Amino acid sequence: MERGRIRHTVTFALVHPPDSDDETDFLEAAQQLASIPGVEAFEILSEVSPKNDYRFGISMEFADRAAYEAYNDHPDHVRFVQTFWVPRVADFLEIDYTAR
């Protein structure tokens, strides 16, 4: 990863049963975050380590901290957090990486 870039990741588990329609609905809503300006290398992933209880991950990159902050403050992101994330995510951990 280039210096200055930020890889923002969050691993999480949903309140919904695996492979349920609600799960699909959440993941489709999360996919829309990829369209927010500044979001690069967007991925929705399965978490498969037996050493934790998270089941999904979202990973995205930003060119710099200003782009990350613009994403955080973007109304589409704020709306997603309020409408989908808070009511439907059972547990999560945010991990953000930069080059050393």
Next chain:
Amino acid sequence: MERGRIRHTVTFALVHPPDSDDETDFLEAAQQLASIPGVEAFEILSEVSPKNDYRFGISMEFADRAAYEAYNDHPDHVRFVQTFWVPRVADFLEIDYTAR
């Protein structure tokens, strides 16, 4: 990420003071893991989220589960865990991702 590939990540904090010689020593030893057969896209990263207490990350990819298991069992990895990881890592979390 292509289907079947595994992105193995671990976020961690060391027992050593920030920017200490011991920290540098640990990270140099960790860098050698990149030479183990099957390891791809190896990165040592800084963890910068204020929402957790981890300070570093290691991320690597494997073509498939067999490559991941061969890495886990490789004597250079086993030796690193025994000699560096166990005595010097204060806290860590492994997170492994695959494509959905």
